[in-house]
Amino acid sequence: MSDNNYDIIVVGSGPAGSSAAASAAASGRRVLLLERKPVPGVPVRCGEGIGHQGLTLSLPPRPEWIKSTVTRARMVSPSGIAVEVGNVDKSYILDRERMDADLVKTAVEAGAEFRASSPVIWAEETPSKRYKVIVKVHGDNIDTYNNAINNIEFEASCLILADGVESRLARCFGWDTALRLEDIETAAFARVEAEGIENDCCTFYTGSAVAPGGYLWVFPRGVGAANVGLGVIGSRCRSGLPKELLLDFIGRKYPGGRVTDLHCGGVPVGRWVKPLVRGGVMLVGDAARQVNAINGAGIAYSLYAGRLAGAAAAAAFSGESFCGKALLGYQRAWAKNFGKQQERSFALKEFVMSADDAFLDKIADSLSKEPPGAVSYLRVFMRTFSSRPLLLFKAFKLFR
């Protein structure tokens, strides 16, 4: 066996890929974890928010991953009516750089081999029913498609694609993962240092002037700092709009504040990809569109799906022989535990997209008259539907 042969290759070392690599390597398989960037998790393209349940479901969180603990949420309507939501489940704002680095470390400690600065530009099945990935080595000037000089090839029986929203490798195996413009939030992410940031409250701003077909979030990140970001639905986006809207908001809301980081990224808000498994290839995380479509949250799903996929990959081996059928357990477990929930979030997103600014204002206005502390997410939901009974009927159909 040459050095470039593995049992399992994982492409992408975000939370999904690292979790998959760790759980696959823990059972003694030969695992290669590939990352396109020099440092995993950098830059962060994420609001970094996660619920207590979602985080603790898959692993014991480390205190050093948590920048802020949040117990309150506020929603601000298009015309500026603020509604405080009480009884919010404890949530965290994470240090993704730190967490992603630690998750890679965990995978390496479990026995996985890690290669950074290794973008995979192509993948295919070999005549011997294995999978070959081609990694582009930095520093060359060759044509990405045709010229193999300086590229390195790796082979494995099983391939786990955790290559993010920008995943194009799935297309090498017959998946059509191109997102509709209605199913992508095009986002800009900033870190802001400014006075007056509340350390225990997440604030969400809505409205077509702030974030058309999406929302703007302010998540506290330690003392006097916050993640401020927004998503614009692809169908209402134009080139450069998310960045313009975000910098405009920051300029108005935090005059004198300092933007320490500014990045962009896409958040898939469609349905999860079916099937998740083809032959010996699996999709996990953003690549599989395993994201809550109503709020864009994906870390908890990724940690969970990654672990499932890695375990399924390891279980598909018996000695040197590999049986792809065993991978189907991954899709079954995902569908049963989170697939339905994800589809519900998608249905709800489709509904929310039909709401205009006036409707959001009306809901906010009626909720703002409630006594403080009486507003829960459930009440927001009920109020929304009680003012539009026909939609409740529609929603029932979607939720079935």
Add this chain to the structure above:
Amino acid sequence: MMTIVDNDKCDECGTCVSVCPANALVIGAGLTVSPKECTSCGICARVCPFGALSVRQ
């Protein structure tokens, strides 16, 4: 017509890659457009959060 990448503006986030119907965009070292696949449809430019893509005559 061709799709142009402004590398000074591009953050290599891959939002464009996720919507490209022709699979013409690749992030290796930097973002590149394959002229062979690209149909100049402009969807990539429309969703780019930083305005780094444009379609020119």
